Every structure is written in structure tokens, then in C-alpha cells.
Amino acid sequence: MTREALTVLAFLAAALPLRAGDPHVIAVDSNRTLYEIDIATGAKTQIGIVSANASTTAGLAIGAANTAYLTSTGNDSLYTLDLATGTATFVGAYGDAAIVMHGLEYVPTTDTLFGVSSHNNGLYVIDKTTGLATLVGTSGLTSFTNLGWNAASGTMYATNSGTDSLYTMNLATGATTLVGPLTGPTNPNGLAYDPDNGNLYLVDNTTDTFYTIDMTTGAATAIGSTGTGNLLGLAYINGPIPVELMGFTIE
Numbered sequence: 001m002t003r004e005a006l007t008v009l010a011f012l013a014a015a016l017p018l019r020a021g022d023p024h025v026i027a028v029d030s031n032r033t034l035y036e037i038d039i040a041t042g043a044k045t046q047i048g049i050v051s052a053n054a055s056t057t058a059g060l061a062i063g064a065a066n067t068a069y070l071t072s073t074g075n076d077s078l079y080t081l082d083l084a085t086g087t088a089t090f091v092g093a094y095g096d097a098a099i100v101m102h103g104l105e106y107v108p109t110t111d112t113l114f115g116v117s118s119h120n121n122g123l124y125v126i127d128k129t130t131g132l133a134t135l136v137g138t139s140g141l142t143s144f145t146n147l148g149w150n151a152a153s154g155t156m157y158a159t160n161s162g163t164d165s166l167y168t169m170n171l172a173t174g175a176t177t178l179v180g181p182l183t184g185p186t187n188p189n190g191l192a193y194d195p196d197n198g199n200l201y202l203v204d205n206t207t208d209t210f211y212t213i214d215m216t217t218g219a220a221t222a223i224g225s226t227g228t229g230n231l232l233g234l235a236y237i238n239g240p241i242p243v244e245l246m247g248f249t250i251e
Helices: 003-015
Strands: 023-029 033-037 044-049 057-062 068-072 077-081 088-093 101-107 112-117 122-126 133-138 145-150 155-160 165-169 176-181 188-194 199-204 209-213 220-225 231-238 243-245 248-250
Touching (some): 068 088, 101 122, 145 188
Parallel strands (some): 057 101
Antiparallel strands (some): 023 033, 112 122, 145 155
């Protein structure tokens, strides 16, 4: 490739909403569409489409070496996700057809991927190489529970769409402790903690709004509209993220 062509590709990559080396909050909806969320306004910008083999997409988490994990509620399985191309690679089934895994979160201190299923509100440890989900314990809640790991305090937070409240979750038992009502969101979904500013973010697909959450009271503060959609998964990632243009990958 000529130097001029490389220069053009680099310019185009820099103009894209998802750029290598920058921190981002990304989201996925149930229709496999990937977005970047503007944390200042809540506006979403489409950055890709997840491959059809992932069926109905839900939870999103970023693991070691920026490996993106995706849970499918359409086929009860775990995938890894190439953010540059949208290609979902099958890892494995959870091993229980009753599981409907919406919450998904990675804890780097123990290199553990966790998930919560709405069928029993059970906390599961998910094997990152096989997809097999092992029950830790149940919370006693109902409806959808989502997870957000605060790396600064070492706390797992959870929101629940049955109570519209924020909880902390015990990773050894699956038990939850109420922090407080969200006072705004009516169908809380994806959670993501941003270590750059210490904020815990939330998306709600009934109000179609992006929020920050007060981790001491549970109260949510609206940042702005995400636009109509069904956002389910939310994750923070701090590059590099490869950007693929015209068959070439730019780091």
C-alpha cells in the first residue's frame, strides 16, 4: 500500500467514533447493534453490527487484554466479540437451557467472568474457555439483574428491573444488599464503571436514557437521551481498539 493510501486510512480511522487508544463506553442492543455512548450527552453512535450467529444479544463485558465477552439470550451461550468487525465467536453453552443471562461482568482481580440469569436471579461463574456456567447462589430478587464492577472499591453493584433499585452483590454467595432506589429508571439494564472519572453508568431501555448512579444512595441522575432502542449491555473499555477499513486493520 502506498504512503498516501495509509495516510488516508489513518485519517479516516481518526474520524471514526471508536478510535484506538481512547477510553470508551460501548453498548449493545437486543438486535445485535453495537454503539459508542457519549458520556457527556448520552447520545449513541452506531459502530457496528454483531454477527447473526449470536442471535439475541444482551450482556457485555470487557475482560483481560480487552477481550470483549457477549451473552446471548437467544441461544443461552457465551461469545467473544471482535469490536472492529462485529464478529462473534462461539465459546460455549451455559449448560442449562433455563438460563437467561442478562447481567455480565468481569472481575480482573480474580480473572473471573460473572453472570446473572433472570430465571432464578442466580449469580454464576462462567468458564471463559467453555462457556459453562456454575451457580454461586441466588439473590431472592425477580426480573432482570445487571452487574457493574467498581474496580476502585472492589465492589460488585447490581441493578434490578423488578425493584428499580441498586444493590451490592456478594460474589461468594450471590446475596444482595440494598443500596437504595434508582428514583428515575424504570427498566434498568447495562451497567459500566468508568475508572477515569469514578462514575457508574446505566442505560434504561424504557426511558431510553443514560444515567450516572450515586453508589452511596442508589439515586440515578439523567445525563441524556440514548434515542429509541433496546440497549441491554454496557461496558467500559480503554483501547487500543483496532479499526477495520476497506479490508485493512489500523491499530
